[in-house]
Amino acid sequence: MVGMRFDITKCHGSGNDFALIDARDIVLADGEWAQVARALSYRAGPVGGDGILLLTGGDDRAAFGMRIFNADGSEPETCLNGLRCVARAGLEATGQRSAVARLKTSHAEVARDDDLAPGVYTVRETAGPASFDVRDWPLTGEGIRIVDAVIARLSPDLRFTAIAMPNPHLIAFVDAVDEAELVRIGEICEGAPAWLPNRANVSFIEVREGGELYVRTFERGVGLTNACGSAMGASTFVAGLTGRLPFDRTVTVRNRGGLVRASASEAGMVTLSGNATVEWTGQVSVDLSQARADDLVVTSRHEDEIAAWAGI
Structure with missing residues (x-):
């Protein structure tokens, strides 16, 4: 055929x-x-x-x-x-x-x-739980669980949390998104090095006024993307895990492509409502x-x- x-x-x-x-x-x-x-x-x-x-x-x-x-x-x-x-x-x-x-x-x-805005067809989705065991990815040489920690071979300064939703994500909270740095790190992961053979999604996240999140993602198999839903969900969960935002509160998560309503539980379940x-x-x-x-x-x-x- x-x-x-x-x-x-x-x-x-x-x-x-x-x-x-x-x-x-x-x-x-x-x-x-x-x-x-x-x-x-x-x-x-x-x-x-x-x-x-x-x-x-x-x-x-x-x-x-x-x-x-x-x-x-x-x-x-x-x-x-x-x-x-x-x-x-x-x-x-x-x-x-x-x-x-x-x-x-x-x-x-x-x-x-319920529609996000008039005429915007909206779907609610719940997925999870998030997994911390990076041996499943696999990501080797950094221990079993990575939470708000430096991964020196990616950056000596940024602190990453590694979770699967169930696709693998490396999440770093930043004061301001540096796209050039995001692309640099994303391309390292996209190269499928021996310590990360199946690659991973990489996201930089800003906590903005009113508790909103802004997410920018270098997506596995895609590159720098306008949006990545699992990254928005993972970021919401990591914001709760690291004490930046409370669990079980609906927050607005924005990206270059638009926005979703999101919440995460301490058990690692994530709910997104978006277009x-x-x-x-x-x-x-x-x-x-x-x-x-x-x-x-x-x-x-x-x-x-x-x-x-x-x-x-």
Whole structure:
């Protein structure tokens, strides 16, 4: 099989943009899905995005499932911004208002929530618990648990907390985000050194006036991104863990792509409520051998949803 035509939905959560495919009746090998992701995510191509989302079948516990492939073709454990978009598709397909969704290595609770703003379709998601055992990543040479500690091979000054949500995150609170430094450290991790062979997401976080958080993330398999939902969740939990903000309080978490409402419990469960915005739907052809997309036809544009999100 070389070429395929897909029905796609272009959507985003907090500016994290994806092509979503209902894959419940599509059978492709993982390597072929990786080629689809590379083709549809290519920013100079007809679609562009941070990756692709797949709505998949459920299991004994879940009504439906999600898979995500990053722009480089890799498959992370989860993406909470992407999960909201898949949850919207899954809830609409099953006629439910709340459900359990199956992820790659875990499950999450999802539900339609009160809109963040008029016309902004909003989904609430709860995931976790966060894990501290970095041997699962693996991250070696820094002990089993890293909380507000220096990792000298990344920076002699920054203090990181390492948690999995279930994808791995290195979280550092800073007075002001230095993007050049974030990219430098992110690229070290993206290089998959022997001590971090599966890479990790790296985030710098500011605590702003009123207890808001601002998160900037270098995402594994993507690079510097407008938003990373699991990073926003991980940052909320680490803010509570390190005493910067109280647990079990809903806070606003902002990033370059937008915002979510977030809360975290001391047990490591994180709840995010944010947008699942549909921009357009259409069809596109993908040459699997070349990881190339063409012949995009947009059948429906959702200008009302785009405008509602722009007003946030």
